[in-house]
Amino acid sequence: MKRTGFIVGFLAPAVLIYLALVLVPLGQALIFSAYQWRGVSAKRKFVGADNFRELAGDHDFLRSVTNNLWLLVGAGVVIIAVSLVVAHLTAAPGKSAKLLRGFSLVPQMVSLVAVAVLWQFIFNPEGLLNATLRGVGLSSWTRTWLGDSHFALAGVGVAFAWYAVGFYALLFGAGLRNIPAEVNEAAELDGSQGWHRFAQITWPMLWSVKRTAITYLVINVMNTFALVFLMTRGGPDRASDTMLTYLYEQAFVNSKFGYATAVAVGNFAVAMILSLAILFFLRRDPTSSQNRSEA
Amino acid sequence: MKGIFQWFAISALAISVVGCSQPAGSAKANEPAGSTAKELKGDLEVVAFKGGYGLDQYEKAGKEFGEKHPDLKVKVTGDPRVWLQLRPRLVAGTPPDLMFPGWDMDVWALIEEGQLKPLDEALDQPAANGKGTWRESFDPNVLKLGQKDGKTYLLPYYVMTYGWWFDPGVFTKNGWTAPKTYAELLTLCEKIKAKGIAPITYQGQYPYYMIEGMLLPWAASIGGMEAVNDAQNLVPGAWKSDALLKAATMIDELNKKGYLQAGAVGMSHTESQTQFVNGKAAMIPCGSWLPSEMKEVTPPTAKMQFFLPPVVDGGKGDPSTMLIGVEPWMIPNDAKNPEAGIELFRYMTSLPKAKEFVETKNTLMAIKGSDEMKLPEVLVPQSAALKAAKTVWSNQFRSWYKAAEKDIEGALTSMLNGELTPQQFVDRCEAAAEKTRKDSSIPKYKVS
Numbered sequence: 001m002k003r004t005g006f007i008v009g010f011l012a013p014a015v016l017i018y019l020a021l022v023l024v025p026l027g028q029a030l031i032f033s034a035y036q037w038r039g040v041s042a043k044r045k046f047v048g049a050d051n052f053r054e055l056a057g058d059h060d061f062l063r064s065v066t067n068n069l070w071l072l073v074g075a076g077v078v079i080i081a082v083s084l085v086v087a088h089l090t091a092a093p094g095k096s097a098k099l100l101r102g103f104s105l106v107p108q109m110v111s112l113v114a115v116a117v118l119w120q121f122i123f124n125p126e127g128l129l130n131a132t133l134r135g136v137g138l139s140s141w142t143r144t145w146l147g148d149s150h151f152a153l154a155g156v157g158v159a160f161a162w163y164a165v166g167f168y169a170l171l172f173g174a175g176l177r178n179i180p181a182e183v184n185e186a187a188e189l190d191g192s193q194g195w196h197r198f199a200q201i202t203w204p205m206l207w208s209v210k211r212t213a214i215t216y217l218v219i220n221v222m223n224t225f226a227l228v229f230l231m232t233r234g235g236p237d238r239a240s241d242t243m244l245t246y247l248y249e250q251a252f253v254n255s256k257f258g259y260a261t262a263v264a265v266g267n268f269a270v271a272m273i274l275s276l277a278i279l280f281f282l283r284r285d286p287t288s289s290q291n292r293s294e295a
Numbered sequence: 296m297k298g299i300f301q302w303f304a305i306s307a308l309a310i311s312v313v314g315c316s317q318p319a320g321s322a323k324a325n326e327p328a329g330s331t332a333k334e335l336k337g338d339l340e341v342v343a344f345k346g347g348y349g350l351d352q353y354e355k356a357g358k359e360f361g362e363k364h365p366d367l368k369v370k371v372t373g374d375p376r377v378w379l380q381l382r383p384r385l386v387a388g389t390p391p392d393l394m395f396p397g398w399d400m401d402v403w404a405l406i407e408e409g410q411l412k413p414l415d416e417a418l419d420q421p422a423a424n425g426k427g428t429w430r431e432s433f434d435p436n437v438l439k440l441g442q443k444d445g446k447t448y449l450l451p452y453y454v455m456t457y458g459w460w461f462d463p464g465v466f467t468k469n470g471w472t473a474p475k476t477y478a479e480l481l482t483l484c485e486k487i488k489a490k491g492i493a494p495i496t497y498q499g500q501y502p503y504y505m506i507e508g509m510l511l512p513w514a515a516s517i518g519g520m521e522a523v524n525d526a527q528n529l530v531p532g533a534w535k536s537d538a539l540l541k542a543a544t545m546i547d548e549l550n551k552k553g554y555l556q557a558g559a560v561g562m563s564h565t566e567s568q569t570q571f572v573n574g575k576a577a578m579i580p581c582g583s584w585l586p587s588e589m590k591e592v593t594p595p596t597a598k599m600q601f602f603l604p605p606v607v608d609g610g611k612g613d614p615s616t617m618l619i620g621v622e623p624w625m626i627p628n629d630a631k632n633p634e635a636g637i638e639l640f641r642y643m644t645s646l647p648k649a650k651e652f653v654e655t656k657n658t659l660m661a662i663k664g665s666d667e668m669k670l671p672e673v674l675v676p677q678s679a680a681l682k683a684a685k686t687v688w689s690n691q692f693r694s695w696y697k698a699a700e701k702d703i704e705g706a707l708t709s710m711l712n713g714e715l716t717p718q719q720f721v722d723r724c725e726a727a728a729e730k731t732r733k734d735s736s737i738p739k740y741k742v743s
Contacts, residue, residue, distance in 0.1 A: 012378065036736060038401070038404045038407070038408055039382060039386065039406075040382060040385050040386065040387060040401065040404045040405050040408050040410055041386060041408035041409070041410050042386055042387075042388065043408055043409075057501065093657070096635070111316075120563070120566075123561070124558075124561075124566060125557060125558020125559075125561065125562070126558070126570075126575075134332075144557070144558040144560055144561040145561065146500075146561040147499050147500075147558065147559075147560035147561020147562070147708075147714065148560075148561065149709070149714065150714060152561075225544070232561075233500050233501075234499065235500060235707035235708055236499075236560060236561070236705070236708040236712060237706065237707065237708045237709045237712075237714075238705055252378075252382075252399070253399075253697050253701070254401075254697045254698050254701075255401040255404040259617075
């Protein structure tokens, strides 16, 4: 009994803070999504599910969801592939691996605003990318990258991938180091090398890291705001609008706070569904003894 | 990861708004305020947008005003994104006494929600110098921009003029003159292009610069004020009228002929304006804040001069027509010391203070006579154009119907990207206007 009181006493402050700062606002968001509210006074009108009905038929919102999903697939694949390569390179002993590990984390230390400005400079029509293309005789490839409806979202995706790779490389690096040495040695003795070893040993054994990384990636991409807002403002003509830039527009530009909260709930639902789906599909450790006996 | 923090930042903001949304203090009716007879005392809090003109002039005025009223404690604060800070305070019913919430505050929502005091009683009292009423000291064309249903809620301070800019040094050197008509513009653009300079650049990420610098002035030039008034008043068909279509076709023509800088469609305001000040582009449509906004990056040899958007030969509109804008000041309905707020602003808009602002900040003011002095060089063409203008108007559509404006801006970008024809562009504009017309939750306004 005394022990329980002790535990509760220590847990209570954290739980209370979590309740006050996370759960209560989340609940409030749900409540406000049922109101028409301009967010400039306390006056609100209850509209029930109207905001959600409007949301379901809102092509601009659906486009932003699609853009988020494209970012998730496009940037996600690049991020995971590149970070795996970087993780492998940095797992090797030696100074250059250490140096690379340091370098890969540099973007993480830069503020997102600086990342956006940097990539804006690169993608500027007079910027680094077009200058390089012209320099190597590929003038016909030059574009107004961020002003082109076919490339703006990809441009944001590239900036996001550049920023995020270091973090995921760190995650995968830790995962690689966690693969028992005897497994690697056994693989080596059995003559498993290169791609075969990666596909048969490393990739399956990275299961728990993979699961964390992908879930994290989903949350990250669904929360994309600053990069888009700063690089393209969702343009041209909504080509790179994401759920959160759309939310911002509804709340702070159009003064539709109730509707914006419904967008937030929609965003939460999409992220939740995707995360749960990932946890479901990756629920079994392919390397666990139980699985192997089943197989 | 910072993405998450970004989300938290927004959530926190929303939470702070939500959290403060309980009983909104006293739900006072819109009481008129503004008696000058009352002794001013207590605290006077002023919150202002810290934009290109800074806060120093407001702070100075506050200090001077405080010295005149020893029982009054004046506090002036500001921020470049002050509108975000003011929203939760307005919701909580604890706003400042005088506020200048900046360009991104939805001021019409504030009026709709009864958050602002009507100021007509105060305006009908004497001006700061005692000569005539305070109302008479403002330019009536500008004052009317803050009115709804005959009541004045928003007071103007500085006046922004919209037009085009060129570098007189570059033009003189090349023997060019600022084009007065669209035909002259086409001829000039060809000459500029031949020199290897982009004739016109524009703030592609913010298409309203082009809407206010080309589309609407040209529609007004072609169809007269009726064309743009009808568009602003959401008259069915007005956004796809012949005037709007012709104006859109002109933009498309400039684009197709390569007179608009390649790539500008993806540029932010600062990127494109930098192209202009560095001489990579010869002209740019922009408001009167351009010189102060670009002060830090303008090479010492570069100069910039304002001119009115070229008009269309044979158009119905008067060639002197001028587009202006204001960023208004206001008194919140829940202000604790509204009288003091009003009196401070009356002092700020007195002729000597207005002239001081003109001189220090290089902008025109909404106060009559404030430009009767030796004006800073950069203001001379703007002031002359404003004085000569037979019609002065403002694009209020952008602040009234933000969702429609966003649609129209998106459509303009698509036209510039060659994805829409001018006809498809105006059809989309009309569809955006139609959507707003049908949406009963959006309050409707009329150009007065």
